Amino acid sequence: MINNPLIFAAISDLAGIVRGKAFPVADLQKRLRRGVGWTPTNVMITCFDRIADSPFGALGDLLLVPDAEANVEVDFGDGGQVERFMMSDVTDLEGNPWDFCTRSILRDALARLEKVGGVELVAAFEHEFQFKRPPLPRSNAYSLAGFVERRQFGEALVSALEMGGLVPDTFMKEYGVNQYEVTNGPDRGLRAADAAVILRELTRITAGRFGEEVTFTPIRDAAGVGNGVHIHMSFLDGAGAPATHSGDHPSGMSALTGSFVAGVLKYLDSIVALTAPSAISYLRLTPHRWSAAYNNLGFHDREAAVRICPVTAKDPQDIARQYNFEFRAADAAASPHLALAAIVHAGVQGIEEKLPAPAPTEEDLSLLPADILQARGFVRLPESLEEALARMEANATVRGWFSSDLVSVYADHKRGELAHLEGMDQTARCAAYESVY
Ligand code: GLU
Ligand code: MG
Numbered sequence: 001m002i003n004n005p006l007i008f009a010a011i012s013d014l015a016g017i018v019r020g021k022a023f024p025v026a027d028l029q030k031r032l033r034r035g036v037g038w039t040p041t042n043v044m045i046t047c048f049d050r051i052a053d054s055p056f057g058a059l060g061d062l063l064l065v066p067d068a069e070a071n072v073e074v075d076f077g078d079g080g081q082v083e084r085f086m087m088s089d090v091t092d093l094e095g096n097p098w099d100f101c102t103r104s105i106l107r108d109a110l111a112r113l114e115k116v117g118g119v120e121l122v123a124a125f126e127h128e129f130q131f132k133r134p135p136l137p138r139s140n141a142y143s144l145a146g147f148v149e150r151r152q153f154g155e156a157l158v159s160a161l162e163m164g165g166l167v168p169d170t171f172m173k174e175y176g177v178n179q180y181e182v183t184n185g186p187d188r189g190l191r192a193a194d195a196a197v198i199l200r201e202l203t204r205i206t207a208g209r210f211g212e213e214v215t216f217t218p219i220r221d222a223a224g225v226g227n228g229v230h231i232h233m234s235f236l237d238g239a240g241a242p243a244t245h246s247g248d249h250p251s252g253m254s255a256l257t258g259s260f261v262a263g264v265l266k267y268l269d270s271i272v273a274l275t276a277p278s279a280i281s282y283l284r285l286t287p288h289r290w291s292a293a294y295n296n297l298g299f300h301d302r303e304a305a306v307r308i309c310p311v312t313a314k315d316p317q318d319i320a321r322q323y324n325f326e327f328r329a330a331d332a333a334a335s336p337h338l339a340l341a342a343i344v345h346a347g348v349q350g351i352e353e354k355l356p357a358p359a360p361t362e363e364d365l366s367l368l369p370a371d372i373l374q375a376r377g378f379v380r381l382p383e384s385l386e387e388a389l390a391r392m393e394a395n396a397t398v399r400g401w402f403s404s405d406l407v408s409v410y411a412d413h414k415r416g417e418l419a420h421l422e423g424m425d426q427t428a429r430c431a432a433y434e435s436v437y
Contacts, residue, residue, distance in 0.1 A: 008085040009036050009064040012197045012335040014413050015047040035063030043100045047436045052416020064088045070194045072164040087194045099404035102337035109344040110189050117351045119235035119243050123192035126230040131178040132213040139177045146173030157206045164198050176225030196336035216332035217437040218281045226284030229331050234324040245323035251299050258357025263350015268295040269379050270395035273388035274342040278333035280433050282384050287366035292329035294378050299360035305329045345401040
């Protein structure tokens with residue numbers, strides 16, 4: 001077959017969908033300089049491809065500018081096409097970052113962290129997903145049999161991730177029916193979110209090579225398991241030394257980590273609209289699902305919104321390097337860039353406000369009466385996307401983190417998404433999301 005190879009200039013947009021345009025490989029140098037044309041109203045294309053009320057109408061021109069540092073080229077060696085895509089920025093025609101470019105939004109948040117906290121973020125995203133093929137008679141939770149069933153897929157995926165420039169960490173059979181988990185190693189700053197996008201897309205593409213489809217949807221049905229995205233975070237100081245841990249604190253947090261985590265928890269109910277942004281995300285963010293239902297910190301506790309992860313090292317230097325905390329109130333309906341930007345801004349806000357380190361909880365918060373929860377500063381996270389959007393929009397601090405009117409444009413975008421779901425029952429809604437994530 002005749003074939004002129006193409007590179008896809010990719011963005012992870014407000015809907016958490018990867019969109020863009022392709023150009024011939026031969027034009028790469030030109031495209032790196034001049035970009036590819038793009039349209040402002042595209043930012044209002046919801047995950048269901050309906051265009052929400054757009055402040056831009058038919059007006060305006062933008063550019064997708066590919067980033068050669070975020071290039072993915074994977075030859076599966078199966079005689080099929082070589083996959084090529086490059087993470088890209090959205091800029092105006094002069095090359096200035098566009099206010100709704102998710103990579104630029106994350107860059108701003110990371111710059112604020114560096115300015116206020118003097119540290120660089122290191123992050124790794126854990127992803128759960130499910131094969132869509134009809135379920136097996138049993139879930140095969142964590143079993144060798146479940147792993148072996150998908151060993152060939154797992155090995156192809158790990159290989160594809162390596163070719164895509166990632167450092168694969170683990171692949172496992174998760175608890176749920178047809179549910180697996182893939183994790184890649186930590187990356188610095190922007191690269192961590194790029195890696196999450198690359199991992200999701202290569203997982204889908206690899207499944208396609210096996211004639212299968214996978215879904216990262218937050219939840220397939222209310223009675224089943226959720227597919228979480230858990231974001232592990234740690235900090236490096238200006239000299240590149242670990243800055244997350246301190247032996248002085250009972251749960252090991254440095255003062256900076258303590259304030260950062262306190263900020264994340266303080267603003268959590270106003271940012272979940274950005275980290276767990278689908279209508280069905282709120283079926284997952286309920287107690288006893290090992291996701292997150294309250295704004296609490298856990299020490300090894302998988303029901304907490306932020307969890308301090310176990311450290312196996314013994315040497316103090318290794319402990320400091322390994323020590324990290326995990327944000328669990330995220331899912332793959334969110335753009336990794338936007339989710340991470342919101343978390344980082346909330347954390348930096350905590351540093352600016354000099355918030356004290358939160359005390360980890362050890363009990364089941366869902367059993368505590370409302371007045372006790374309130375007295376201890378805990379809030380139940382929003383129970384619907386509508387409520388999450390309202391809390392985000394009502395929070396002037398959160399609005400102030402972003403340039404232009406990101407929060408209101410984002411809320412309008414999400415209302416367009418909700419309009420698509422009108423009249424659908426829960427099963428139909430889950431099916432709708434499963435078909436797009
Ligand atoms: N599936 C759970 C979630 O929705 C997480 C399970 C785990 O701790 O890995 O977040
Ligand atoms: Mg898991």
